[in-house]
Every structure is written in C-alpha cells, then in structure tokens.
Amino acid sequence: MADSNFIDYVKFCSRSGAGGAGSAHFRREKHVPKGGPDGGDGGRGGHIILRGNAQLWTLLHLKYKKHVIAQNGKGGEGGRRKGKDGEDIILEVPLGTVAKDAETKEVRFEITEDGQEIILTKGGMGGLGNDHFKTSTNQAPRYAQPGEEGIEEWIILELKLLADVGLVGFPNAGKSTLLSSISAAKPEIGDYPFTTLVPNLGVVSYRDDRSFVMADIPGIIEGAAEGKGLGLRFLRHIERNSILLFLVPADADSIKEQYEILLKELKEYNPELLDKNRILAISKADMLDEELMEEMKGDLPKGVPHIFISSVSQYNLDKLKDLVYNAIIS
Structure with a gap:
C-alpha cells in the first residue's frame, strides 16, 4: 500500500x-x-491557495511537501511607490479535496469544481506608508x-472521491470484477480479502452516449466504522456517491444479514449515508x-431494489445499468 499512487491524505x-x-519617506x-x-x-504577503483540477485523482504530488512557504511582501518606497506583493503559491488538488485544520479538525472548505480557487492560508497585509x-x-509623520x-x-x-455510484460490500464480494466488466477500469482482482487497497474509478458507458462514474471502494468488514480493517480510511469516499450499490455474493450464508451489517457500518460512520438511494x-x-x-x-431485505447478476457470464449487467442510471436521474 505504501507504494500506491493513490494518496488521499x-x-x-x-x-x-x-x-x-510601509515606508517613512x-x-x-x-x-x-x-x-x-x-x-x-508595503506589499501583501503571498497566499497559499488551493485550485481544483479535474485531471487529478490523487494527492500523490503533495505527499512529500511537508512545508509550503509563500513569499514575503516587499517594503514600500519613496514617491508613494508600493512594495511588490509576495508571490502566491497555488496547490492544484483533485475535485473532492477537503481542507481541515490539523489541530481542531475543523473543515475549512471543499474544492468541488475545476478551476475553483480558495485561499487556504492568507498572506499578511502590507503596512501603510507615512503618507x-x-x-x-x-504634516510630517516620521512613522509608518x-x-x-x-x-x-x-x-x-x-x-473524497466524486462518483455517481459507490460499490459497497465485504472483501471478495466481486466489486472489482463487476467494475472491470462494465467499465474500462482495470482494478487488481484476486481470490483473497482486501485485493483492492485503494478506490478505483470507472466510467460506465450507457445508452445514447450517456455514462456514469462508478467507484469501487475497498471492502468493508464488521467494525469498519470503528477503524477495523481498512476502516475509516476509505469509508469517507462513500459520502460523495449519489447511489450506493450494495454487492453481496449469492453464496453468502445470509444475504439479508450481510446487507444489514454493511448498512450498520455506514450508519455508525455517518447516519446521513442512509438517506442515499x-x-x-x-x-x-x-x-x-x-x-x-x-x-x-424470501431472504432479501424489504424495500430495496434488487437484482441477481454475474460479472463473469455478463448475466443481467445491462439491466443493472438501467437500474443504476434510472436511480441516478430520479
């Protein structure tokens, strides 16, 4: 995991x-x-600014930036000449990036649009000259x-990944296989828990040149909301999904029980997730x-649209796309 190109923190x-x-001239x-x-x-000190970039999908380029320091403003000069402003530093980040105060954990803002710029740390104001x-x-002040x-x-x-659909399920539920079957994404697939160690995004082509984005979230286990398994590290990616697609394998001991455990973990992490389709x-x-x-x-949870699928044989995958797309636009 340490060598992964996907960095989300x-x-x-x-x-x-x-x-x-300011100048006392x-x-x-x-x-x-x-x-x-x-x-x-005097000139203004440089700001630290975050700018949204839709072409980025990871914070990898900021992983080794432990100190980001903007330039100081220059002093004023005689002749009412203003000092030069310090150069701003602009950090480009993926859409869905949330900025927090490290000490208080207070959320400052979120970058959600391409090209959006928000000042993260404001530069100091320049001093006024004696004029x-x-x-x-x-009439002759000697101070500035x-x-x-x-x-x-x-x-x-x-x-926090921005996607239309978030795949929710236990490890080995077949999420990566499904994503690779209905999109161009090529996540790692293996018959062992936690094959997926980072979220994967795939664009799913739909009818009439329409499409939607699906995110394969690393497998949840019971206790994930308390930090077990991959825990809180990836649960936050589900917050930005419009639709939650729960995936439970047909060979599970109880499909209803697995679904309810997954639902319970999401509720404990953030009760608002239960408001999503x-x-x-x-x-x-x-x-x-x-x-x-x-x-x-008869063993399926009531009130939740369901469908039987097979990623290997492509069984019902087109009907699944219909179900998902209609849920997104509804």
Missing part, C-alpha cells in the same frame, strides 16, 4: 508570506527642501506601519437457477 505546514513594511528634490511625506505602502498618517496638525505577520498552521487535505445486487448468480433465485428472494 496529506498533512503539511502552510505558511503565508508576511506583509512588507519624505519627498526630497532640488528646490523642494521640505517636501511632505511620500512613503509608499497615510499626514494630518493638519501633523509595519506589515502583518504571515500565518503558520498545520493543514490536512483529505480526498440504495440498490442491492446479488453477485455470482451464474451458480443459481431460476427456481433457486425465486427461493432466495
């Missing part, structure tokens, strides 16, 4: 630039021996304002006949 020190000091020219104050303002402090009773200090803070960036797909249905399917329907 980074922590770094963000330090904005200090503002430049006086106009001095030939024939003007006692010119008035003409000190310019601003001239009054009728003090210092620039504001920059801000230094620890920031956490978390990525849910579909239940029973995978590995190529081992069943029609009579057995009818018999198994």
Whole structure:
C-alpha cells in the first residue's frame, strides 16, 4: 500500500508570506527642501491557495511537501511607490479535496469544481506608508506601519472521491470484477480479502452516449466504522456517491444479514449515508437457477431494489445499468 499512487491524505505546514513594511519617506528634490511625506505602502504577503483540477485523482504530488512557504511582501518606497506583493503559491488538488485544520479538525472548505480557487492560508497585509498618517496638525509623520505577520498552521487535505455510484460490500464480494466488466477500469482482482487497497474509478458507458462514474471502494468488514480493517480510511469516499450499490455474493450464508451489517457500518460512520438511494445486487448468480433465485428472494431485505447478476457470464449487467442510471436521474 505504501507504494500506491493513490494518496488521499496529506498533512503539511502552510505558511503565508508576511506583509512588507510601509515606508517613512519624505519627498526630497532640488528646490523642494521640505517636501511632505511620500512613503509608499508595503506589499501583501503571498497566499497559499488551493485550485481544483479535474485531471487529478490523487494527492500523490503533495505527499512529500511537508512545508509550503509563500513569499514575503516587499517594503514600500519613496514617491508613494508600493512594495511588490509576495508571490502566491497555488496547490492544484483533485475535485473532492477537503481542507481541515490539523489541530481542531475543523473543515475549512471543499474544492468541488475545476478551476475553483480558495485561499487556504492568507498572506499578511502590507503596512501603510507615512503618507497615510499626514494630518493638519501633523504634516510630517516620521512613522509608518509595519506589515502583518504571515500565518503558520498545520493543514490536512483529505480526498473524497466524486462518483455517481459507490460499490459497497465485504472483501471478495466481486466489486472489482463487476467494475472491470462494465467499465474500462482495470482494478487488481484476486481470490483473497482486501485485493483492492485503494478506490478505483470507472466510467460506465450507457445508452445514447450517456455514462456514469462508478467507484469501487475497498471492502468493508464488521467494525469498519470503528477503524477495523481498512476502516475509516476509505469509508469517507462513500459520502460523495449519489447511489450506493450494495454487492453481496449469492453464496453468502445470509444475504439479508450481510446487507444489514454493511448498512450498520455506514450508519455508525455517518447516519446521513442512509438517506442515499440504495440498490442491492446479488453477485455470482451464474451458480443459481431460476427456481433457486425465486427461493432466495424470501431472504432479501424489504424495500430495496434488487437484482441477481454475474460479472463473469455478463448475466443481467445491462439491466443493472438501467437500474443504476434510472436511480441516478430520479
């Protein structure tokens, strides 16, 4: 997992630039021996800015940035010349990136649109030059304002995948196989738990050149909301999905029981997840006949649309796409 290109969590020190000091300068020219104050303002310190980039899907490029430091503003000069602003630092991030205060865990904002820019750490204001402090009773102020200090803070960036459909299921439920069967995604597939160690996204082609995005979330186990297994690390990716597609294999001891355990983990992590539309797909249905399917329907949870599918034999995959797409647009 350490070698994975998918990084959805980074922590770094963000330090904005200090503002430049204002100038306490006086106009001095030939024939003007006692010119008035003409000190310019200091330049603003550089901001740290996050910008959304729809072409990015990971925070890998920020993994080794432990300190991000913007430039200080320059001091003002005579002739009311303003100091140069410190150069901003722009960090490009994938859509769905959430910025948090590392100490309080308070969510600052979320980047959701391509090209969206939000200031993460604001640069210090430049100080005012002595020209601003001239009054009728003090026409030669010999002081100017210092620039504001920059801000230094620890920031956490978390990525929550933006997808239409999130695949929810225990390890080995067949999520990766399904995603590879109905999209161009090529996730690792194996007959052992936690084959999927990072979320995978796939674009599923639908009728009339329409499509939707499906995310294969690493397998949940009982106790995931408490941090067991892959735990909280990937549960947050489900928050951004419009539809939750629960996948339970046909050879499970109790399909209803597995579904309810998965539902319980999502509820404990975030009760709002239960407000999303849910579909239940029973995978590995190529081992069943029609009579057995009818018999198994009595063990299915009530009130949840269900469908028997097989990724290997392609059984009912087109009907599954219809079911999912109609749920997305409804």
